[in-house]
Amino acid sequence: MLPKKQRRTPGNRTVTHTKPKKTGYHECALCHGILHGTPRGTVVQIRKMKKSERRPTRPFGGQLCSKCTRKVMSFRAQLKGEIIKPEDVPISLRGYVNGV
Numbered sequence: 001m002l003p004k005k006q007r008r009t010p011g012n013r014t015v016t017h018t019k020p021k022k023t024g025y026h027e028c029a030l031c032h033g034i035l036h037g038t039p040r041g042t043v044v045q046i047r048k049m050k051k052s053e054r055r056p057t058r059p060f061g062g063q064l065c066s067k068c069t070r071k072v073m074s075f076r077a078q079l080k081g082e083i084i085k086p087e088d089v090p091i092s093l094r095g096y097v098n099g100v
């Protein structure tokens with residue numbers, strides 16, 4: 001339900017004022033924790049913001065939390081250095097580690 005309020009106008013009419021709904025909290029795609037640095041507001045408010053105000057500008061900013069990003073980057077480095085094999089990466093992380 002949208003927040004509604006009954007208001008009396010100067011012309012003695014009763015009108016209903018409704019406020020637009022805020023977007024939900026943004027969640028990490030892996031651990032479902034709340035993402036920091038992402039705004040919560042109405043769609044119009046968020047679209048008016050600059051791109052840099054909408055999500056952090058690091059890799060996976062606005063998708064993964066910093067802890068999960070660190071995990072993914074660690075596996076990427078280990079794969080590049082051939083310390084581990086691609087099969088050793090957990091299935092949940094493979095989509096992020098193996099790249100686009």
Ligand SMILES: [Zn+2]
Pocket residue numbers: 028029030031032033064065066067068
């Ligand atoms: Zn996470």
